[in-house]
Amino acid sequence: MDEMYNYLILQLIGVSVCIVGVLFLIAKAGFWKWLRKKTKAQKKSTVVGFGLLFLGIIFILAGDQSYKIHFAMPPNLHSQAPDQNPPSLPVLSALDFLNKSKDMPRVNDISADPNKVPEPITRKYSKIVKISMTTKEVISEVAPGIYNNYWTYNGQTPGPMLRVREGDTVELSLTNDKTSLHEHNIDLHAVTGPGGGATVTKVKPGETKTFSWKAMQPGLYIYHCATSNVSVHNSHGQYGLIMVDPKEGLEKVDKEFYVVQGELYTQGGIGKKGLVLFDPKALLDGNPTYVTFNGKVEDAPRMKVKKGEKVRIYVGNGGVNLISSFHIIGEIFDTVYPEAAMGEGSALHKNVQTTAVLPGGASIVEFQVDVPGKYILVDHALARMNKGAWAILEVEGSPSPEIFKPGKSEFSPTKTNHSGM
Ligand SMILES: [Cu+2]
Structure with a gap:
């Protein structure tokens, strides 16, 4: 008999024995009458019935075997x-x-x-x-x-x-x-x-x-x-x-920043106050309670630049489960070093909206800030913003109505950069 069926057979025997035990109790031991206190249960038959149930459960448990939780890991990393x-x-x-x-x-x-x-x-x-x-x-x-x-x-x-x-x-x-x-x-x-x-x-x-x-x-x-x-x-x-x-x-830039995405797995769900315990099941399921930029939910903006400055952000992903879709709302990356690759043979990407930052990986993004205001760095799998995956970049300076303004344009179509398009 093939070994792979052994556990299934043990469990099937267990279930069968349990069913026989239950039938025995119903038929022979006057179980229902006994339940309704109309008659005394027949002692011998009751013992046999419960005995069969007990035996069946032992078979079921014997057939339900698992390795320890770390068995699939490399042996030296248990x-x-x-x-x-x-x-x-x-x-x-x-x-x-x-x-x-x-x-x-x-x-x-x-x-x-x-x-x-x-x-x-x-x-x-x-x-x-x-x-x-x-x-x-x-x-x-x-x-x-x-x-x-x-x-x-x-x-x-x-x-x-x-x-x-x-x-x-x-x-x-x-x-x-x-x-x-x-x-x-x-x-x-x-x-x-x-x-x-x-x-x-x-x-x-x-x-x-x-x-x-x-x-x-x-x-x-x-x-x-x-x-x-x-x-x-x-x-x-x-x-x-x-x-x-x-x-x-x-290449020289005006300002460099350091941002690393990471995940926290805690018991009690998002927002639970007090000391929170680690949740190993959520880790194995790949469902973090918090997704953070630099370890926690940001309490005040810390990245500040001036209009016209060239910015470089070193972005990493500590993981361990999620791929980050790194994006800045309202900004386009002029240059991306995809997967932070550089050197001979690697190509830069130009004019990128969102770049992948893999767990255990990084990316470098560069952009010039042209319009003042608040810009939000996000993982564009945006439900993660609800879990803390965001940070604010503040750009100071005078308005840039030639690029962005509320209301109607003051320019005629022939004066725009995109004439004829
Ligand atoms: Cu450690």
Whole structure:
């Protein structure tokens, strides 16, 4: 008999035995009369009937076998709790977390400042760049009054934007804060080598590890924690961007910003106040409670530019489930580096409305701001705007009626740029 039918057969036997048991109780044990208290049940037959029911249930359970939840992952990435303890029951994990949460560091504002972009690299030679980062598990607000447990690089989500030059050797030290409950590491997509660095940076709480790597290819790359369960670490906020400037540099612009989309999975649904617990089922279903630009629901506009300025935004997607359809309402990207690709052979896209930013990927968009006002950065899968996927760009300056104005045009058709069209 083919093994694949074994479990089904066990369950069919179980159901059959249960049915026989029920029939036995009805027919032989005077069950209905007994229920209506009109007669005493026949003891022997009752025992046989319930015995058959019990046996049937055992067969059904024996046929209902599943692997552990992480079985489909690569074998070296099966989830393990600290100190190699097996993962505890979710309810025990929740109680454990609630108990430990009172000692967790608090962060006033978890959100990385989109203005904090390292200066473009102007030097014309390679060097050794030393970078130190600290993984830290903290509590901070997704929105006022909603407290979430973030796992971070340097206490912020996304982690700091890093910047090196093509050809540089990077010496990266990763410290896991002693208050952390979990191990962490770092996988930089700019790295060529096993795990992108994750295999040699796995740090226990209080531990520091260093590794060196050569930035061989230019581009904008995601970095993230790759400690198992990887998607759990990422969806707690452990990601950021590293820019590897091409040797020749990028064209100069007036203002650069840093924006990374990410997802939070919390129990109790969107808007639930207080300390919210992680929702592993929503993670596996790919249905985040919040989709954020820079870690939380924005409380005040932080990106400000002047009319006429040329803007570049380094956009990333920490994921872990959704592809971002990055768009700015009321603006057209003059230039897009699709998938943040650059260098010989890669083509720039011109005049783009919306660009895909893949989970674990990035894009670079450039545009000149011509008309003052408020512009909203969104993931144009717009239901996600309801979940927090937006940020405001403010453009200051005098009106530009030649491009945009309320009311009727003052120009004759022959004077427009699109004459005859
Ligand atoms: Cu981690």
